[in-house]
Amino acid sequence: MKKVFKKHLSLVFTLLFLFSTAFICSSPKVLASNNLNYSITNLNISCTNVYAFEDDLAKFQNNNFYGLIGKDGSIKSPAEFTSISSFKNGYAQVAKGSKFGFVNENGSVVVEPQFEEVSDFSTNGLAAVKVGSKWGVINSSGKIVTEPQFDAVYGFYNGLMRVRKGSSYGFLKSDGSLLSGCNYNNAYDFNDGYAAVQKGSTWGLIDKSGNFTLFNFDEIKSPVLGLIPVKKDKLWGLSDMNGKIIVEPKYTDISYLNNNLIKVSSGDKRGAIDNKGNLILDFNxxxxxxxxxxxxxxxxxDHYGVIDSTGKIIAQPQFSWIDTFHEGKAIVCSQGQYGFINTNGELTNESQFDKVYAFKEGMAKVEKGGIYGFINSKGDLVIDPVFEDASDFNEGYAAVKENTESSSVDDSDDSELKKKYIKWGYIDRLGSTFITYDFESASCFNEGYCLAIKDGKCNIIKNPDIKSIPNTVIKNPFKTWNIKFSKAIDGKQTLSNKDDTVLNDIDMTMTDNISVTDSSGEYANVSFTFESPDTIVINPPSNGYTPGETYTITVLSNGKYNIQDMEGNKLKPDVTEMSFQVLDN
Structure with missing residues (x-):
């Protein structure tokens, strides 16, 4: 009974949030943000540009060189590198001239820049490095575990890295040794524990122990969800893991789109089938x-449309360009006119703007005549285009650049005059000033911290109104998260007194205030369910979370349409975050 209870807890792990006990009225007409509880510290570090924090470190630039600053305001890596990449699995690539190495999450150099090229470290603690024209593998201490000898490397999948030496392929294990030699004429990456390989003129599958199983086809690809793409007489179909035909070979090419759909080709046209071979999308x-x-x-x-993960057409090909979906909306462009569609394909035109950017935290940046503002998830202009530049919102705030003097400054050719009066500051999601316009450059908030430049010196800004829940690790990439609140949530629609149009509903409230982002800040395409009066469920992406990736769940409460209880009390604090890593099995 005790073991069952522990397992149950791990599956229904909940995040508990509390509502404030005092009613907080938020008006879009206020001129100053309700949250003025922040601190600014001059670090007396010369710099010319600053970047957002990644965990405990932020990149800064001083002329042509880059370094790293910690949340305590100290320099962790001096500005001596010609480039610093984003962190991946605890390490960032750094360069000095044409040579590359690595720093760790403390900013310490763990591998001196010495290689012609490097890959990011994988979850098993190995990275590919290039010496001269050959690739090898090092561990996180910089020790070479596989001597440079390969002409190409392809990354770790299922814990094994495909490599090529001359015209022969093989696989490296996590200890840096070859699985079963480098003696295959062709090979695909591992997937679902197997890789398709060619030995001489025959194709088969190898498992993670290197055992080879022959398949009597002209070619095969690595399996996906128990099905193997197989080629016979120049045409592709599908077989099961024993080689039994499931879909007769009749397509000129075949590849998986997601767990539900398989792209198939007939001549120069593409369609889609399901795992049983049923035609889902015609060859149009x-x-x-x-x-x-x-x-x-x-x-x-040359016109773009969208289908969902099941093959249902959301939007017919009619646009000259479509962005990926963010928060249930995708920016579209047709004949130079911008707008956005939702997951039902409903189009909202925003033709009054020169450009519309992706939604983030319920807000999308818009540009008109080189000036920036923001629309909300309904398409309403909620922050007028008055800014010279603007970042996306992050943790409820956006860095914005404003002319603090007069319009004559914009028209002036005097760079010193512009530098004096055109400054960066921060606004909240109501458009209210959070931090006044006082900086030459400013980065986005992340985990309550950001960097900004004043008089050529780096300043660190801290927003204490943020709660961080300890990080966790999950094995199941299709895990659902339950967010449980201390009181019942107001899930009713709020109607306008004028025309009975919906101003707010629980779906919009969840999408605008809850997000899941990966380590690069990209949105995971999750969905939300209002399961009960005090519980919101975060459903995983249709293809699951990416193994080895780290994600952050963020819940906000500083916009117009906040999560609130039945008495109208809003969530406290303004920002709550929790990160989780998906194990790479």
Whole structure:
């Protein structure tokens, strides 16, 4: 009984949030943000540009060189590198001239820049490095565990890295040794524990122990969900893991789009079938492109449309360009006119703007005549275009650049005058000033911290109104998260007194105030369910979370449409975050 109870807890792990006990009225007409509880510290560090924090470190630039600053305001790596990449699995690539090495999450150099090229470290603690024209592998201490000898490397999948030496392929294990030699004529990456390989003129599957099973086809690809793409007489079909035909070979090409759809080609046209071979999408399309949001873009005569993960057409090919979905909306462009569609394909035109950017935290940046403002998830202009520049919102705040003097400054050719009066500051999601316009440059908030430059010196800004829940690790990439609140949530629609139009509903409230982002800040295409009066469920992306990736759940409460209880009390604090890592099995 005790073991069952522990397992149950791990499956229904909940995040508990508390509502404030005092009623907080938020008006879009206020001129100053309700949250003025922040601190600014001059670090007396010379710099010319600053970047957002990644965990405990932020990159800063001083002329042509880069360094790292910690949340305590100290320099962790001096500005001596010509480039610093984003952190991946605890390490960031750094360069000095044409040579590359690594720093760790403390900012310490763990591998001196010495290699011609490097890959990011994988979850098993190994990275590919190039010496001269050959690739090898090092561990996180910089020790070479596989001598440079390969002409190409392809990354770790299922814990094994495909490599090529001359015209022969093999696989490296996590200890840096070859699985079963480098003696295959061709090979695909491992997937679902197997890899398709060619030995001489025959194809088969190898498992993680290197055991080879022959398949009597002209070619095969690595399996996906127990099905193997197989080729016979120049045409592709599907077999099961024993080689039994499931879908007769009749397509000129075949590849998986997601767990539900398989792209198939007939001549120069593409369609889609399901795992049983049923035709889901007719052969009408020049291309079908899977995207990170779980959707697919369909292309016909240079016009773009969208299908969902099941193959249902959301939008017919009619746009000259479509962005990926963010928070249930995708920016579209047709004949130079911008707008956005939702997951039902409903179009909201925003033709009054020169450009519309992706939604983030319920807000999308818009540009008109080189000036920036923001619309909300309904398409309403909620922050007028008055800013010279603007970042996306992050943790409820956006860095914005404003002319603090007069319009004559914009028209002036005097760079010193512009530097004096055109400054960066921060606004909240109501458009109210959070931090006054006092900086030459400013980065986005992340985990309550950001960097900004004043008089050529780096300043660190801290917003204490943020709660961080300890990080956790999960094995199941399709895990659902339950967010449980201390009181019942107001899930009713709020109607306008004038025309009975919906101003707020629980779906919009969840989408605008809850997000899941990966380590690069990209949105995971999750969905939300209002399960009970005090519980919101975060459903995983249709293809699951990416193994080895780290994600952050963020819950906000500083916008117009906040999560609130039945008495109208809003959630406290303004920002709550929890990170989780998906184990790479």
């Amino acid at each position: 399309y020049d291309s079908i492109i899977p995207t990170d949001d779980g959707m697919c873009q369909i292309v016909e005569n």
